Amino acid sequence: MRDTLVLNASFEPLSTVTLNRAIVLVLQDKAVVEQAHPELRMRGAAVDIPAPRVIRLCRYVRVPFRRQAPWSRRGVLVRDRHRCAYCGRRATTVDHVVPRSRGGQDTWLNTVASCAEDNHRKADRTPEQAGMPLLREPFEPTPADAMLLTLGAEEFAALPDWLATDAA
Numbered sequence: 001m002r003d004t005l006v007l008n009a010s011f012e013p014l015s016t017v018t019l020n021r022a023i024v025l026v027l028q029d030k031a032v033v034e035q036a037h038p039e040l041r042m043r044g045a046a047v048d049i050p051a052p053r054v055i056r057l058c059r060y061v062r063v064p065f066r067r068q069a070p071w072s073r074r075g076v077l078v079r080d081r082h083r084c085a086y087c088g089r090r091a092t093t094v095d096h097v098v099p100r101s102r103g104g105q106d107t108w109l110n111t112v113a114s115c116a117e118d119n120h121r122k123a124d125r126t127p128e129q130a131g132m133p134l135l136r137e138p139f140e141p142t143p144a145d146a147m148l149l150t151l152g153a154e155e156f157a158a159l160p161d162w163l164a165t166d167a168a
Ligand SMILES: [Zn+2]
Pocket: 084, 085, 086, 087, 088, 089, 114, 115, 116, 117, 118
């Protein structure tokens, strides 16, 4: 996937995101296209727009000089796309892999999205003790992910189904 350069509202380069994420930001009116690919267009039932090569955020974001995103419950849910780490259904809570009562911390690598049932069932145990293996390992969001968290983009999303890429 080609990367798109993201400029702050002040035109200062911030980061790159995948083309998919760039399109989502434009469709959500969080960014405007500054420069488009000359040949590549995104086509769907309702839209036909040039694939952005450079986008600019509509709102100025202050980017802290840190490489990692600060941990937050909401950030964990967004990172995991609101999918339960134990059963894959919709998640509304955040579970500590190593429970806080056993010294587990509020960190990206120790927390996962979880449905309320599994969070309750796992209770004060590790996944091994509870016999509830993780469907995927938790990870640290990249700086680009962190920027999207700052923006509040709801999903680290793929394109809507109705959009397809094609080269003219
Ligand atoms: Zn679950």
